[in-house]
Amino acid sequence: MGKTILITGGARSGKSRLAEAQTLAFGRPATYIATAGIFDAEMADRIRQHQDGRGPDWALVEEQTDLARALRDTDGSGPRLVDCLTLWLSNLMLGDHDIPAATQAFLAELARQRDPVVIVTNEVGAGIVPENALARAFRDEAGRLNQRVAAVVDEVHMAVCGLPLKVKPHD
Structure with a gap:
């Protein structure tokens, strides 16, 4: 199995920047698997800023719900970055998908x-x-999802003020 790393943290903690650097450290080119959808002008601007900052070392795969397929289709093409699980979870919840089945397929x-x-x-x-109930359900589902992914990956890092804190080291 290829090395797997989970990077977590709060909003604007530097997660994506750290993840991009870690992914490119495995080699170039890399594939960015984006789970965000464009639902309004503000989100379109955020996505554009992310894309502009990445540069030519990245291929882009946009997948809002079927991360298992995105991983399967890109394996063998070099390192991949999945950004991010919580947007993916939002897409699943709002699309009334089977979250346990999607999570199991992804894992x-x-x-x-x-x-x-x-x-x-x-x-x-x-x-x-x-x-509100939807926000509580999201928080609970995100916590369960993060725990399940953290249990199976090789390393877990937490981004704090743009700095990585290694939570689960690779043995």
């Missing part, structure tokens, strides 16, 4: 990968309890 495919995979996710459980 099973992750275990089969030959090339490295770096995964970005958000740490959402450190704040207050949300007041």
